[in-house]
Amino acid sequence: APEGQWILMATGRSPTNIAVIKYWGKRDEALILPVNDSISVTLDPDHLSATTTVAVSPSFPSDRMWLNGKEISLSGGRFQSCLREIRKRACDFEDEKKEIRIKKEDWENLHVHIASYNNFPTAAGLASSAAGFACLVFTLGKLMNVKEDYGQLSSIARQGSGSACRSIYGGFVKWCMGKKDDGSDSMAVQLADEAHWNDLVIIIAVVSSKQKETSSTSGMQNSVETSPLLQYRAQTVVPSRVMKMEEAIKNRDFASFAKLTCADSNQFHATSNSVEYFYWQVAYTFDAGPNAVLISPNRKTATLLLKKLLYCFPPQDKDLSSYLVGDKSI
Numbered sequence: 001a002p003e004g005q006w007i008l009m010a011t012g013r014s015p016t017n018i019a020v021i022k023y024w025g026k027r028d029e030a031l032i033l034p035v036n037d038s039i040s041v042t043l044d045p046d047h048l049s050a051t052t053t054v055a056v057s058p059s060f061p062s063d064r065m066w067l068n069g070k071e072i073s074l075s076g077g078r079f080q081s082c083l084r085e086i087r088k089r090a091c092d093f094e095d096e097k098k099e100i101r102i103k104k105e106d107w108e109n110l111h112v113h114i115a116s117y118n119n120f121p122t123a124a125g126l127a128s129s130a131a132g133f134a135c136l137v138f139t140l141g142k143l144m145n146v147k148e149d150y151g152q153l154s155s156i157a158r159q160g161s162g163s164a165c166r167s168i169y170g171g172f173v174k175w176c177m178g179k180k181d182d183g184s185d186s187m188a189v190q191l192a193d194e195a196h197w198n199d200l201v202i203i204i205a206v207v208s209s210k211q212k213e214t215s216s217t218s219g220m221q222n223s224v225e226t227s228p229l230l231q232y233r234a235q236t237v238v239p240s241r242v243m244k245m246e247e248a249i250k251n252r253d254f255a256s257f258a259k260l261t262c263a264d265s266n267q268f269h270a271t272s273n274s275v276e277y278f279y280w281q282v283a284y285t286f287d288a289g290p291n292a293v294l295i296s297p298n299r300k301t302a303t304l305l306l307k308k309l310l311y312c313f314p315p316q317d318k319d320l321s322s323y324l325v326g327d328k329s330i
């Protein structure tokens with residue numbers, strides 16, 4: 001910053017999440033309100049996460065953002081919604097040394113610079129927007145001394161990208177679709193924390209890092225418009241599946257968890273006419289891209305599976321042990 005000016009910064013990291021009961025279809029495009037509840041597992045941040053630094057200074061003439069080192073436009077409605085909703089809730093701030101004082105009403109006139117990095121392929125169907133918007137909203141909230149609880153923050157992150165509301169929490173998370181037209185009750189809640197089912201191992205087979213051709217936003221729009229199955233799925237199938245999944249998670253019941261996860265992945269893909277595969281020793285789920293997510297009941301099965309996978313798809317430079325780190329992802 002120029003002489004006599006200051007910069008205030010905050011940095012945060014958010015992992016991505018993998019839905020086991022899928023969000024697919026909106027009832028309100030602008031507010032991002034879904035047609036059904038969804039449930040996901042938030043990964044540990046070592047492998048798939050966004051790291052975002054937000055800075056504010058009187059010397060910044062405008063809001064700007066860089067994604068993976070490249071400047072991107074903030075003019076989109078989703079970024080604007082998140083910035084507006086966080087700014088609206090900003091509170092008085094004073095730093096520890098009492099050198100910087102920002103009044104609640106001053107935040108409106110201060111511009112932000114945002115730098116975000118993903119440690120995994122962006123827009124390849126691995127929920128990069130979930131990690132990205134959760135991280136942006138959470139970190140901006142810290143910077144601007146926002147005092148909202150996690151539920152409220154998740155509701156703001158939802159307006160950046162639907163699945164982002166679930167990445168506000170670790171562990172097992174449910175996005176409650178809500179009933180209200182203004183979206184104020186469409187937010188995420190934590191079902192169980194990350195320590196609850198420690199044995200569960202999630203393996204993500206990245207078969208392509210290329211940016212996918214159809215965005216989730218337009219993919220689900222298409223399903224809403226063309227799939228006769230979608231309404232039936234949202235109104236009749238998912239509500240009971242969500243209840244069963246909550247039970248399976250609570251009881252760490254892998255057989256039910258695997259069956260529901262695979263069935264839901266299949267049905268979600270069936271609304272967009274995709275192909276399905278079965279592999280019952282582990283659970284699998286596919287998001288809106290080509291990369292397979294495999295969920296093993298324990299590290300022993302995960303190791304056997306990894307050996308087979310690595311035999312078929314040998315890595316160029318790593319040994320097996322380097323994949324077996326962290327809690328929930330390999």
Ligand code: 2P0
Binds near residue numbers: 127
């Ligand atoms: C999910 N997916 O529940 C589902 C399953 C992909 C397949 O949420 O339009 O990027 O930004 O709300 O959140 C991906 O959709 O879509 C997604 P928008 P989003 O994880």
